[in-house]
Amino acid sequence: MSCGEPHETDCSEVLDHLYEFLDHEMPDSDCTKFEVHFEECSPCLEKYGLEQAVKKLVKRCCGHDDVPTDLRAKVMGRIDLIRSGQATPDEGTSPLA
Numbered sequence: 633m634s635c636g637e638p639h640e641t642d643c644s645e646v647l648d649h650l651y652e653f654l655d656h657e658m659p660d661s662d663c664t665k666f667e668v669h670f671e672e673c674s675p676c677l678e679k680y681g682l683e684q685a686v687k688k689l690v691k692r693c694c695g696h697d698d699v700p701t702d703l704r705a706k707v708m709g710r711i712d713l714i715r716s717g718q719a720t721p722d723e724g725t726s727p728l729a
Contacts, residue, residue, distance in 0.1 A: 635673050635675045640668070641666065643669075646673075647676065647679060650683055651683070653666050
């Protein structure tokens, strides 16, 4: 999606990294670029608002379930392997196998 207007930060970059922005998982300098983009680009701002609303709805409806201890351990182990460079996110058919 693109609004067709030129921006310092391209619409495709913003949309590709939207969840990183929503989850506060990017450097402040990138957050600032995204905020400026949202001020200039109403289609991206609309997509941001929609994704933010969905995220809040999921949290409200599903955020109270306890995660089984063994599943949490598998996920955290996989994250540690990826962070250490011993594995990549797309290795294998199941990330939790």
